[in-house]
Amino acid sequence: METREKSRKWKQNPEAVKADILRVARAEFARSGLSGTRIEDIAAGTKTSKRMIFYYFQDKQSLYEAVLEDCYAEVRGGESELDLEGLRPDVALRALLEFTFDHHSRNPEFIRLVMIENIHEARHMQKMHALAAKNERAIGVVERICKAGCEAGLFREDISPVALHWQISAVSFFNVANRATFSTNFGPELFDEAGQALLRRTAVRGILASVLKDVSQLDALCPADPSLA
Amino acid sequence: METREKSRKWKQNPEAVKADILRVARAEFARSGLSGTRIEDIAAGTKTSKRMIFYYFQDKQSLYEAVLEDCYAEVRGGESELDLEGLRPDVALRALLEFTFDHHSRNPEFIRLVMIENIHEARHMQKMHALAAKNERAIGVVERICKAGCEAGLFREDISPVALHWQISAVSFFNVANRATFSTNFGPELFDEAGQALLRRTAVRGILASVLKDVSQLDALCPADPSLA
DNA sequence: AGATAATTGAACCCGCGGGTTAAAAATGTA
DNA sequence: TACATTTTTAACCCGCGGGTTCAATTATCT
Numbered sequence: 001m002e003t004r005e006k007s008r009k010w011k012q013n014p015e016a017v018k019a020d021i022l023r024v025a026r027a028e029f030a031r032s033g034l035s036g037t038r039i040e041d042i043a044a045g046t047k048t049s050k051r052m053i054f055y056y057f058q059d060k061q062s063l064y065e066a067v068l069e070d071c072y073a074e075v076r077g078g079e080s081e082l083d084l085e086g087l088r089p090d091v092a093l094r095a096l097l098e099f100t101f102d103h104h105s106r107n108p109e110f111i112r113l114v115m116i117e118n119i120h121e122a123r124h125m126q127k128m129h130a131l132a133a134k135n136e137r138a139i140g141v142v143e144r145i146c147k148a149g150c151e152a153g154l155f156r157e158d159i160s161p162v163a164l165h166w167q168i169s170a171v172s173f174f175n176v177a178n179r180a181t182f183s184t185n186f187g188p189e190l191f192d193e194a195g196q197a198l199l200r201r202t203a204v205r206g207i208l209a210s211v212l213k214d215v216s217q218l219d220a221l222c223p224a225d226p227s228l229a
Numbered sequence: 230m231e232t233r234e235k236s237r238k239w240k241q242n243p244e245a246v247k248a249d250i251l252r253v254a255r256a257e258f259a260r261s262g263l264s265g266t267r268i269e270d271i272a273a274g275t276k277t278s279k280r281m282i283f284y285y286f287q288d289k290q291s292l293y294e295a296v297l298e299d300c301y302a303e304v305r306g307g308e309s310e311l312d313l314e315g316l317r318p319d320v321a322l323r324a325l326l327e328f329t330f331d332h333h334s335r336n337p338e339f340i341r342l343v344m345i346e347n348i349h350e351a352r353h354m355q356k357m358h359a360l361a362a363k364n365e366r367a368i369g370v371v372e373r374i375c376k377a378g379c380e381a382g383l384f385r386e387d388i389s390p391v392a393l394h395w396q397i398s399a400v401s402f403f404n405v406a407n408r409a410t411f412s413t414n415f416g417p418e419l420f421d422e423a424g425q426a427l428l429r430r431t432a433v434r435g436i437l438a439s440v441l442k443d444v445s446q447l448d449a450l451c452p453a454d455p456s457l458a
Numbered sequence: 459a460g461a462t463a464a465t466t467g468a469a470c471c472c473g474c475g476g477g478t479t480a481a482a483a484a485t486g487t488a
Numbered sequence: 489t490a491c492a493t494t495t496t497t498a499a500c501c502c503g504c505g506g507g508t509t510c511a512a513t514t515a516t517c518t
Contacts, residue, residue, distance in 0.1 A: 036264040114410055122409035135414045162415050163427055174399035180351035181343055185364045186391050198392055202439045209438030210431045215447050241495055
């Protein structure tokens, strides 16, 4: 209402400046971590100055937390684009895993921020109470698939939605997070297009296997070698 | 020979001092990363002084690299305790995964150092040419299992040893590395004894499923619910 | 216009922490 | 004993970088 009219007329646009700072800060913190990032390096990448960073974000740690929250919101928001309504439970699960795998791949900065949070024992993430709702929704998606799968007689009754989510996260996350050390140690071949397709396919097969009541359907649902399908 | 006679007589014992420094430095670097660690904090934990750290290790980065190499050697060394000779390939694979899962669990400092290396795009690990041999041996173990599995007609012919190693690493690594954020977001229940047993069991099942030629053996080899076995 | 509040710039402060200097002990050799 | 080498201590240096001061500018309201 009033504030919006204001900002339209203003040349100085605080929201835009803040967004600019957040954008650059996200890249820097993702690259170098909390202690490794220099505020001056952030300032250098923005259209504004070091002074303004402190003006809008108090101190380094608050800026870091703002970045984390901002990035988390954006990425978790992007997840809601996925629509699994009406799919067969096994197909839905497959779609969810493939989507998550690709989505993590497309958001390496988010992955790096989570890695950094883990180094900090999730200290800053614990403050972000707004996350609770988003997390419950993420589990809710898996939960609904599980329930539908059980009701359709396709899935085992004893699977834990949280454990299933853990499995999906593990492969999708590791694939991005540990690329540097893994390819240093064991070569880059898993990270070209063919390698990624292989890993994704294998992950789908593995996870479906741990969920299906009748594993003999596995080869029909997801052949290990798609060229034979 | 001579140096050993020396060190026996000496009160001052350089090797012991260096080892002491490395021990404390490993803990600190694992806790706080390269830029986050203060040399004085390391010194405070040793029986010696800050000056001696620079005396023996030149500068902070060299110390960090020495810690990384030391830790890597120790952990990869611990892996050689596993003896899979004479086991059936499917049993051997299962044993390898269970061992790796537990071994990573017992070495959180190593995991954290690898996380930190990934943040640094593996810059320091790339200098450690001594690792190549150890890495090849790790892949060699998986390779032999694959080969034996194929020859026994148990495994698919198209599986890549490196990809299989990736799968084993992914679950074992993620399980330790992302404990903080995962349990912050989704609760701690996967990380008590029962939860860990569940994850390990599920991982075994998933990975075997992606390798076995005849998936119908899966339930016999690794029931999803062991209480039914 | 003039009062008031929001935004910005330039220069500054200061303590933390990586790294050094210099010289004293400890050990070894002849 | 004299002398060289290695190990250790205590005190110091100094620049980097997080955070501040203060005044100038810009915009808003009446």
